[in-house]
Amino acid sequence: MSEKFNFNQGLIDLEKIVKAMESGDLSLEDSLNHFSKGVELTKQCQSALNKAEQKISMLTEQDNYTNEKPLKRL
Template sequence: MTNFEEKLEKLEKLSENIKQSDISLEDALKNFEEGIKLAKTLEKELDKMEGKIQILMNGEETKDGKVELGLFDETTEITGTRS
């Protein structure tokens, strides 16, 4: 599976399969396990997307259309703790 929509579609199919009355307990458990793994993957992807959206929403757009993330300005002194 390559994209979010395909993964979500697969998760929906697994959910439908579990709800069928003629599914064996073993198959239902396999579908449930696969669905849980897929749901965790989707959650991670959503978190990444949300992070990107927050960066874009909080960044300032320059005249040339680029987004400045505003992480540092000229007065920010960068110091490290590593030696």
């Protein structure tokens, strides 16, 4: 069973990868490994953002539904 993805830690890890790759001190093999890990972290972060957006949409729709006021009869 995999651990739950931590979005904030994912961003921190991505920043570290970017800094390491921008330094120019990595070998080609290390650069490829960092790039691969960065792609995976990016996918996980994007997935977490999509899930959060869906939850916000769902909660907003529920809130709009429960806050609707009935029409007054004439």
